[in-house]
Every structure is written in structure tokens, then in C-alpha cells.
Amino acid sequence: MNIWIFNHYATNMFYDGAGRHHSIAKYLIKNGHDVSIFCANTIHGSNRSIQIESDGFLGKTGVDGVRYIFIKTIPYKDNGFDRVKNMYSFYKNLFKVSKACLNLYNKPDVILASSVHPLTLVAGIKIAKKVNVPCICEIRDLWPETLIDLNILKAESFVSKILYRGEKWIYKKANQIIFTMPGGADYIKDKNWDNDISLDKIHYINNGVDLEKYNEDLKYNKIDDDDLNDSEKYKLIYTGSVRTVNKVDEFVKLAEVLKEKARNVSILIYGDGDQKTFLENKCKELHLDNIFFKGKVEKKYIPYVLSKGNLNIASDKAKTVGKYGISWNKIFEYMASGKPIIVNYDMGKYNMVEDYNLGIAKEYDNFNSFCDDVIKMINLPSEEYMRYSKNAKIAADKFDYKFLAKDLEKIIIETINCE
Numbered sequence: 001m002n003i004w005i006f007n008h009y010a011t012n013m014f015y016d017g018a019g020r021h022h023s024i025a026k027y028l029i030k031n032g033h034d035v036s037i038f039c040a041n042t043i044h045g046s047n048r049s050i051q052i053e054s055d056g057f058l059g060k061t062g063v064d065g066v067r068y069i070f071i072k073t074i075p076y077k078d079n080g081f082d083r084v085k086n087m088y089s090f091y092k093n094l095f096k097v098s099k100a101c102l103n104l105y106n107k108p109d110v111i112l113a114s115s116v117h118p119l120t121l122v123a124g125i126k127i128a129k130k131v132n133v134p135c136i137c138e139i140r141d142l143w144p145e146t147l148i149d150l151n152i153l154k155a156e157s158f159v160s161k162i163l164y165r166g167e168k169w170i171y172k173k174a175n176q177i178i179f180t181m182p183g184g185a186d187y188i189k190d191k192n193w194d195n196d197i198s199l200d201k202i203h204y205i206n207n208g209v210d211l212e213k214y215n216e217d218l219k220y221n222k223i224d225d226d227d228l229n230d231s232e233k234y235k236l237i238y239t240g241s242v243r244t245v246n247k248v249d250e251f252v253k254l255a256e257v258l259k260e261k262a263r264n265v266s267i268l269i270y271g272d273g274d275q276k277t278f279l280e281n282k283c284k285e286l287h288l289d290n291i292f293f294k295g296k297v298e299k300k301y302i303p304y305v306l307s308k309g310n311l312n313i314a315s316d317k318a319k320t321v322g323k324y325g326i327s328w329n330k331i332f333e334y335m336a337s338g339k340p341i342i343v344n345y346d347m348g349k350y351n352m353v354e355d356y357n358l359g360i361a362k363e364y365d366n367f368n369s370f371c372d373d374v375i376k377m378i379n380l381p382s383e384e385y386m387r388y389s390k391n392a393k394i395a396a397d398k399f400d401y402k403f404l405a406k407d408l409e410k411i412i413i414e415t416i417n418c419e
Contacts, residue, residue, distance in 0.1 A: 001412065002034045004098070004108040006124050008090050009116060010039035011050070011070065016299040017063040020140075020329075020401075021114065023210040026064040027405035034067075036105055038097065040090050041070040049075055057097040059104065067105070071097050091119035098127050107131055110412050114138040118163070121170045128175075134415045137174035139184065142321055143167060149320045150245060164191075171197045176415050178203045178408070182350045183324030205407050206325075208399035209332040218303035227268060227292050228308045234265045234378055237309035237339075239302055240330045242273035242293070247315040250344060250367070252279055255291035257371045262378055265290060267313075270305055272296040306337035311359075311377055315344040322363075325350030334358075335396035340388035342377050344370050356395040359388055 005021050013019035025035040041050040041058070052058045052072040061067050073089040076082035110133055113124020121137045128135035144163035147153040153160050171177055171193065177184070185202045188194050228235070242248045251267050258265045272295055280293050297305065306312065312334040316322070326347055334341050341353050346363035353361035359377065364370040380388070 001109040001416070002106055003028060003036070003412065004101075004111045005035065005037045006094065006111065006113040006120050007037060008040050008087065008120050009044045010037050010068070011041065011043050013037070014039075014060070014062045014066075014068045014070075018210060018213055018299050020207055022062070022064070022066055023208070023213070023401035024405045024408055025066045026210070027402050028409060029065050031405070031409060033409075034105075036067045036069055036101070036108075038069045038071060038094065038101075040073040040086065042073050042075055042086060047075075047077060055100075056093055057100070059101075069097065069101060087117050087119055091123050094120075094123045095127060098131075102131065108133055109416055111135045112138060112408075112412075114140060115143065116141045118143050118166055118170060121174070122166070125170065125173045134175035134418075135173075136176045136178060136411065136415060137170055138178045138180070140180045140327065142181075142187065142324070145187075146318060146321050149318045168193055168196070174201070175418075176201045176203060176411055178205050178411065179324075180204075180206050180327035181321075181325040182206065183348070187324050203411055205404055205411075206399060207327045207329050207332055208401045208404045209336045209396055210401045211336060211396060212402070214303050214333070214336050217300045218307055221298075221300040222304045223297070223301050225294070227266060227294075228305060230266070232264065234262070234311075235309040236265065236267045236311050236313050236374070237270070237306055238267070238313050239270045239305065239333065240314070240328075242269065242271050242276040242279065244275055245317045246273070246275075247317050247344070248273075248275060249279060249282075250315050250370070251313065252282055252286070252288070252291060253367065254371055254374060255283070255288045256286060257368075258374075259288060259290050261371075262375055263290075265378060267291040268305075268309070269293045270295070270297055270302070302333055303336070306333060306339065309337070309339055311374075312337065312339050312341045313343070313374070314341070319346070322346045323348030323350075325352070332396065332399050335392045335399065338389045338393045338396075340377060340380070340385065340392070342374055352395070357388065357391045358395060 007021050010021050013022035021037055028035050041052050050070045056072045058070045071093050074085045076086045111124050111128045113121045124135045144153050144160045148155050182204050185199050188197055255267050283291055341359040343361040344364050347361055351361050353359055360373050
């Protein structure tokens with residue numbers, strides 16, 4: 001099969017040789033399929049972009065034989081209006097580029113259009129109709145639900161109503177729908193859309209981890225860091241963005257408590273974001289010497305970082321969307337590390353941390369209770385600690401992209417055969 005994947009923000013995957021669609025493409029290619037990933041030439045979270053000549057796109061083959069089609073888009077620096085223009089330019093230029101690629105890379109058998117933003121899904125549906133192939137829409141974020149949950153939009157605002165209408169249109173027009181969160185069908189029912197959208201076309205494929213690459217990176221990509229390699233310290237590790245939504249400020253408050261109650265413990269934060277400098281300054285004001293902001297590291301170093309920790313931590317500000325489950329990339333890397341996990345977040349009935357018995361995951365109304373549970377995890381008897389560790393490895397196997405790619409392959413074959 002010839003499979004086209006539309007993902008605006010897949011550009012970093014070309015450099016990392018990792019990520020959801022790169023890993024899925026890698027295993028689909030190993031199974032004999034031809035795969036192309038269409039993404040923007042701008043690199044999210046940076047000022048860099050891939051230089052493209054006047055023809056509007058550039059095709060390059062990355063590691064694992066994965067072909068990337070970089071589409072020229074308007075550059076942006078932050079989440080302002082320039083980013084909106086960047087989204088629209090990707091949507092608009094995707095039509096012209098896909099038409100040119102019909103001659104270069106042959107007509108696809110299926111298009112997999114993946115959010116984050118819904119314009120990519122709209123383009124996927126429209127382009128698929130033009131070339132007379134099915135379109136599978138992959139939902140990695142609920143728009144506008146997540147924006148409303150984070151108080152960026154009001155539920156009854158004009159913009160929200162338009163986005164909800166567009167969202168429902170996408171679900172109706174897509175041949176199949178894949179949610180990365182397990183509660184996708186619940187979401188459709190909660191919106192009272194199940195009379196217009198068949199639940200039979202709702203599927204679930206979460207994010208995961210490419211264990212083949214993870215173990216290779218663990219072996220060959222190490223970091224020389226005294227705090228990370230300090231064998232005398234019990235280390236709590238966080239990897240991910242340092243933004244308000246990730247509630248990393250909680251870990252600063254946690255460091256205050258641990259300084260008094262568990263002096264042999266350090267917290268290491270790996271990631272960047274608009275809260276990093278503010279939180280670093282706060283730590284200096286509080287004279288905290290047990291929490292370290294290490295900044296962003298290349299993805300290939302994450303396995304080694306996690307291997308040197310003892311307990312993985314996470315938190316999140318969102319409320320409502322949690323009841324549909326999570327698809328945080330960090331959770332699957334945490335699993336692969338074989339270390340226990342503690343998360344301050346309500347995952348509702350789709351609580352994979354507790355379902356797989358990996359540690360503790362719940363929303364704490366009282367911050368002191370969260371600190372008490374962290375200390376409880378730090379002081380786990382070795383037998384219980386090893387049980388959590390073993391369970392984490394077992395869970396990682398279930399979310400290996402090698403198997404998730406097979407799940408997607410089955411959905412694609414069924415979709416094509418139904419046409």
C-alpha cells in the first residue's frame with residue numbers, strides 16, 4: 001500500500017528518527033508498504049526552518065527509509081497570530097503539494113490526516129475526496145475541548161461554537177477515526193453526536209515507544225552530568241515541556257518539602273518552555289539545592305536520563321479532557337525506563353498508571369497529600385519497587401510501536417476494502 005500521512009508538526013521526527021508517525025512509518029515500511037509524511041518546513045518550538053526553493057516543497061528520505069515531504073509555510077516564533085497564519089499556510093499549500101506528489105510518488109491508497117490542529121484533518125478529507133481514496137482522521141487533541149478546559153476559550157463563545165461545528169463535520173466526513181486517547185467513543189456520546197457519527201468507525205491507538213530505538217539509544221547515547229550520575233542521590237525525573245499547563249511549579253513546591261523531609265533526594269527537570277526561567281529564579285530565591293532545571297535534551301538522550309532516575313513524575317493542569325484518558329509521550333518513555341511513576345492528574349476510568357500497576361495517578365486536592373505519596377514512593381520496600389518496575393516494562397511492551405503499527409495496518413486494510 002501507498003500511505004500518505006499528514007502531520008503539520010512531524011518535522012522534528014525527521015531529525016530525531018523517532019516519534020509517533022516516524023516509528024509507525026518505520027514498521028509499515030518493514031511490512032512492505034510505501035509511506036510519506038507531509039509536514040511543515042518550520043520546526044515547532046524553535047526559530048529554525050528547512051530551506052525550500054520556489055517550488056514550495058522538498059522531499060527527503062530520513063533514517064529507516066521514511067520519506068518526508070516538507071511544505072513551505074509562514075514562519076512563527078510563539079503562539080501569537082503568526083502561528084495561526086502558519087497553520088493556514090500549511091493547510092493551503094498542502095493541496096498544491098499533494099497534487100504535485102501524485103506524479104512524483106504515485107497516488108496513495110489512503111490518507112492518514114493527523115491533528116493537532118483541525119485544518120490538517122479538513123485538508124486530508126478534501127484531498128482524499130479529490131483523488132478518490134479514503135481518509136482516516138487521527139485525533140491527538142480535542143479541539144476546542146482542550147482549549148476550553150485550559151480557559152483559553154469560553155465554551156459558549158462564537159469561536160468555540162464554530163470549532164465544535166467543524167469538529168463534528170470532520171468526524172462525519174472521515175472514513176475512519178482514530179483517537180490516541182482511549183475514551184474517544186465516550187467523547188462522541190457525551191457530545192450527543194452518536195446519532196450522526198457511527199461508533200463503528202471509532203478506533204483507539206495510543207502513543208507509544210519504539211523499544212528497538214529506545215534500547216539502542218540507551219546503549220549508545222549517554223550524558224556526562226554529575227547530578228544525573230550521582231549514585232548517592234534518590235532522583236525524581238520529569239521530562240517534558242516547562243509550561244503552566246504542565247504544573248512544573250508543583251515540583252518546586254515539592255522540592256521545598258523534600259529538602260526538609262528527604263534530604264538525599266533530588267528532582268531533575270528535563271525540558272524547556274516559557275516557565276523555565278521564572279521557576280529557576282524562584283528556586284534561587286528559595287535557596288533550593290535539590291531541584292535542577294537541565295533544559296531540553298535531544299530525544300536520543302531521554303532513555304539514558306530515565307535510566308539514572310528512581311521515580312518518574314508528571315502533572316497537568318487540564319481537567320475535563322482527562323476523563324477520556326491520556327496520550328502523553330512521556331508516560332510511555334517512563335514505562336520503558338522500568339521505573340515507578342507518580343502523577344498528579346485525574347485520568348478518570350482510563351487510568352493506565354493504576355490499570356497496569358505502575359505507581360500512583362490521581363488528582364490531589366491537597367498538595368500535602370501529594371507530597372506524602374511521593375515520600376511513600378521514595379521509601380517503597382525493594383520488593384514492591386521491583387514489582388512496579390517489572391509492570392512498567394510489561395506495559396511498555398504493549399505500547400511498542402512495532403505492534404501499534406500492525407493495529408493501524410489492520411484499520412487501513414479494512415478501510416480500503418470497504419470502499
